Amino acid sequence: MQLNYCVQCGKPLIHKVIGDEGEQKYCADCDRFYFDDPACCVLVTIINEHGQVLLLKQNYISEKSYNLCSGYVQKGETLEETVAREVLEETGQTVLSCQYVRSYFYEPKNLIMAGFIAYVKASGFIKSNEVDDLMWEDIVKAADMVERVRNYCGVHLDLCRKRIDEKKLRAMNSSPKTGDAK
Numbered sequence: 001m002q003l004n005y006c007v008q009c010g011k012p013l014i015h016k017v018i019g020d021e022g023e024q025k026y027c028a029d030c031d032r033f034y035f036d037d038p039a040c041c042v043l044v045t046i047i048n049e050h051g052q053v054l055l056l057k058q059n060y061i062s063e064k065s066y067n068l069c070s071g072y073v074q075k076g077e078t079l080e081e082t083v084a085r086e087v088l089e090e091t092g093q094t095v096l097s098c099q100y101v102r103s104y105f106y107e108p109k110n111l112i113m114a115g116f117i118a119y120v121k122a123s124g125f126i127k128s129n130e131v132d133d134l135m136w137e138d139i140v141k142a143a144d145m146v147e148r149v150r151n152y153c154g155v156h157l158d159l160c161r162k163r164i165d166e167k168k169l170r171a172m173n174s175s176p177k178t179g180d181a182k
């Protein structure tokens with residue numbers, strides 16, 4: 001969050017050097033430093049038992065390209081809990097397990113994005129208001145459909161293609177509970 005005024009007394013903040021952190025915002029009256037902390041969110045490549053990726057059509061981002069699942073971390077959540085909640089809210093899929101890949105800094109929104117792969121067994125879609133359409137797509141084909149200019153979806157998908165845990169996919173397919181035939 002970008003702060004310009006002290007949240008305690010309301011006076012404008014000045015800049016002051018603090019140890020190794022360099023120049024930071026400071027209220028002289030309250031003797032308190034403020035940091036422009038980034039917001040935190042997750043960026044998730046959802047993979048089903050057939051190795052397909054779930055693409056989200058979100059017209060408010062782009063009319064043409066597709067996105068991966070993403071969302072803000074809420075207070076009290078671990079990153080893994082955010083992944084499970086966002087995937088369920090935006091797509092209706094239940095995350096069986098997830099794997100951290102890497103993080104990205106998105107400067108326009110001062111956003112730190114934790115990139116994950118989430119493994120799910122494909123089930124019926126449930127969309128949130130932010131999602132216009134959902135589709136399972138072959139991961140090679142998905143690479144040509146995903147957004148590559150406005151956000152990190154393309155970069156993250158490319159990285160996830162190399163990190164998918166084939167053993168996990170095999171385990172999901174050999175599970176006796178498998179309900180959906182393909």
Ligand SMILES: [Zn+2]
Nearest residue numbers: 006009027030
């Ligand atoms: Zn103050």
